[in-house]
Amino acid sequence: MKSKEILTAIIIAVLAASLLLPSALMVFGSPQNDGMDSYMIDNGQDIAAVNNIVTGVVFDFRGFDTLGEALVLFTAVLGVTLMFRRMKEDEEYEYE
Amino acid sequence: MNMSRIVRSTANILFPFILVFGFYIIVHGHLTPGGGFQGGAVAATGFVLLLVAFSPDIIRDKFSFNSMKYTEALGLLLFIITAFVAIALGTTFFFNWLANGGIIFGESVAFGANPGILNSAGTIPLMNVAVGIEVIGAMGLIIMYMLSGIEGGNKE
Amino acid sequence: MIDLYLLGQFLVITGLLISAVVIYILKDLLSAAIAFGVFSFLLSLEFFLLQAPDVAIAEAGIGAGLTTAIFVIAIRGTTSPVDSGEEEES
Numbered sequence: 181m182k183s184k185e186i187l188t189a190i191i192i193a194v195l196a197a198s199l200l201l202p203s204a205l206m207v208f209g210s211p212q213n214d215g216m217d218s219y220m221i222d223n224g225q226d227i228a229a230v231n232n233i234v235t236g237v238v239f240d241f242r243g244f245d246t247l248g249e250a251l252v253l254f255t256a257v258l259g260v261t262l263m264f265r266r267m268k269e270d271e272e273y274e275y276e
Numbered sequence: 277m278n279m280s281r282i283v284r285s286t287a288n289i290l291f292p293f294i295l296v297f298g299f300y301i302i303v304h305g306h307l308t309p310g311g312g313f314q315g316g317a318v319a320a321t322g323f324v325l326l327l328v329a330f331s332p333d334i335i336r337d338k339f340s341f342n343s344m345k346y347t348e349a350l351g352l353l354l355f356i357i358t359a360f361v362a363i364a365l366g367t368t369f370f371f372n373w374l375a376n377g378g379i380i381f382g383e384s385v386a387f388g389a390n391p392g393i394l395n396s397a398g399t400i401p402l403m404n405v406a407v408g409i410e411v412i413g414a415m416g417l418i419i420m421y422m423l424s425g426i427e428g429g430n431k432e
Numbered sequence: 433m434i435d436l437y438l439l440g441q442f443l444v445i446t447g448l449l450i451s452a453v454v455i456y457i458l459k460d461l462l463s464a465a466i467a468f469g470v471f472s473f474l475l476s477l478e479f480f481l482l483q484a485p486d487v488a489i490a491e492a493g494i495g496a497g498l499t500t501a502i503f504v505i506a507i508r509g510t511t512s513p514v515d516s517g518e519e520e521e522s
Contacts, residue, residue: 239399247370256418321497
């Protein structure tokens with residue numbers, strides 16, 4: 181390998197590591213604004229009647245997000261279906 | 277285009293166990309980690325194992341494209357219907373209308389540790405099952421269409 | 433006294449680095465796809481160590497299962513220039 185490539189790789193690695201530096205300074209598991217999640221942890225089991233709070237958030241408090249996720253999956257299948265559909269006899273791909 | 281005998285035997289033996297594990301993750305989504313998406317992905321892995329291991333002639337009789345399409349659409353439809361019933365009952369969209377005293381899944385839980393009551397959580401298990409059905413159909417359909425794209429694959 | 437959590441994370445991250453380099457080095461496409469499956473599995477183990485079991489199950493199902501299957505299907509559907517070149521020589 182040329183020395184120029186190695187130098188480029190080292191510079192890229194140092195830049196990526198410097199981007200990761202702020203995350204290393206934070207304390208793991210204690211965000212600054214914890215009003216919303218402490219509300220869900222305190223009241224989620226009573227409101228949604230579910231012990232697994234993650235599922236309670238995903239399917240009850242944030243139901244719209246799950247609906248969007250399901251629609252994204254549906255759209256992905258739609259795209260794959262269009263890409264791999266069976267062509268008719270005289271049909272050809274047209275690129276513009 | 278069968279794969280080798282070892283792969284086929286392993287797929288035959290592992291398929292029911294993978295399927296049961298995926299359905300376990302789906303049904304227990306409101307008690308243990310996991311849920312509809314994760315369990316559906318695990319169950320779809322079982323289908324994909326069969327699709328990759330066996331030749332298209334054998335697969336074509338078992339799974340058709342239309343059945344997978346209907347499975348996926350049925351899952352999404354069940355999910356949206358469960359959400360819309362809440363509007364019909366006079367509450368907001370995605371309201372948990374079965375929680376704390378519904379006909380099924382109506383048992384309320386106490387704050388604190390997880391005792392593992394399966395009969396709780398209202399509409400969340402229904403939505404888990406709906407999303408699981410949708411994910412199984414979607415993942416299987418993606419793999420089947422990709423197999424139909426290669427030569428000698430599973431044509432529609 | 434060795435901290436088991438730190439030891440496990442050290443092992444998993446070392447395995448992640450090694451498997452990522454192995455994917456780049458391997459010339460055989462099927463071996464690279466299997467190495468990518470190993471990488472995904474180790475990544476799901478790392479998610480589990482970071483106390484995110486939901487993401488770990490999703491990663492194990494999608495990354496290690498379905499993505500490897502898609503790669504295997506794509507490799508089955510194409511011909512390798514290395515293999516066909518060797519057949520022409522022999």
